[in-house]
Amino acid sequence: MQKTISPQTLRRLPAYLHYLRVLLKKGAVNISATMIACELNLNDVQVRKDLALVSGSGRPKTGYEIKNLISDIEHCLGYGNGDRAVIIGAGELGCALLTYEGFTEYGIDIVAAFDIDRSMKDTTMNGKQVFSVEKLPAVCSERKINIGIITVEAKDAQKASNMLVENGVMAIWNFAPVHLAVPDHVLVQNENLGSSLVILSKQLANKLGTDQNS
Numbered sequence: 001m002q003k004t005i006s007p008q009t010l011r012r013l014p015a016y017l018h019y020l021r022v023l024l025k026k027g028a029v030n031i032s033a034t035m036i037a038c039e040l041n042l043n044d045v046q047v048r049k050d051l052a053l054v055s056g057s058g059r060p061k062t063g064y065e066i067k068n069l070i071s072d073i074e075h076c077l078g079y080g081n082g083d084r085a086v087i088i089g090a091g092e093l094g095c096a097l098l099t100y101e102g103f104t105e106y107g108i109d110i111v112a113a114f115d116i117d118r119s120m121k122d123t124t125m126n127g128k129q130v131f132s133v134e135k136l137p138a139v140c141s142e143r144k145i146n147i148g149i150i151t152v153e154a155k156d157a158q159k160a161s162n163m164l165v166e167n168g169v170m171a172i173w174n175f176a177p178v179h180l181a182v183p184d185h186v187l188v189q190n191e192n193l194g195s196s197l198v199i200l201s202k203q204l205a206n207k208l209g210t211d212q213n214s
């Protein structure tokens with residue numbers, strides 16, 4: 001039976017993966033959970049538990065063989081499923097995401113972006129194309145797109161979401177500050193950089209002892 005992995009563990013796995021790949025490139029062979037915890041400034045017990053959920057290859061004394069652990073984490077995260085994504089809204093944020101090459105490290109290929117602004121039609125950024133939204137159905141069916149990334153303003157987000165769902169997208173990464181209504185079979189991950197910043201700011205206030213509520 002497959003073990004259930006919490007969202008918190010899932011969030012930590014890409015960081016382990018990144019670190020392990022760096023180590024492998026440097027020629028390291030084995031690693032312990034304690035070393036990973038120490039390097040990533042995480043709790044030893046937490047890392048041990050996370051790794052036990054995704055890999056049975058850990059051994060007393062030697063720890064994990066790095067290449068096996070990488071492969072187990074990739075398998076757990078569904079890398080190699082060939083997830084392809086498109087971006088709706090090629091403005092400031094959409095273009096930044098489109099040109100960021102690091103998503104391939106997470107097994108996601110952002111194929112193209114779409115915009116209603118005709119001046120952006122058929123432009124290319126870092127080898128990725130920006131199409132007019134009319135081309136969305138053709139690209140979704142030809143490239144078998146299963147993830148949609150929404151980077152339009154809040155007022156346009158539901159429309160963008162509807163377009164993605166109509167074209168067979170099963171998962172939406174939503175950056176617009178709005179709740180999306182989607183059918184039950186569609187997954188939505190809302191992203192809010194502002195809330196992460198607020199958490200950081202709050203933690204800083206607590207640390208400095210300037211939080212009046214504490």
Ligand SMILES: NC(=O)c1ccc[n+]([C@@H]2O[C@H](COP(=O)([O-])OP(=O)(O)OC[C@H]3O[C@@H](n4cnc5c(N)ncnc54)[C@H](O)[C@@H]3O)[C@@H](O)[C@H]2O)c1
Binds near residue numbers: 089116150152191193
């Ligand atoms: N979640 C976060 O952490 C975060 C951070 C920054 C921005 N945002 C949000 O991301 C969104 C985009 O921000 P931005 O600064 O890139 O805005 P922007 O105005 O630069 O870009 C929006 C683009 O969407 C296009 N657009 C509008 N309706 C469309 C549609 N139906 N189909 C295709 N394209 C369409 C516009 O032509 C424009 O190019 C906003 O909702 C903003 O609040 C979120």
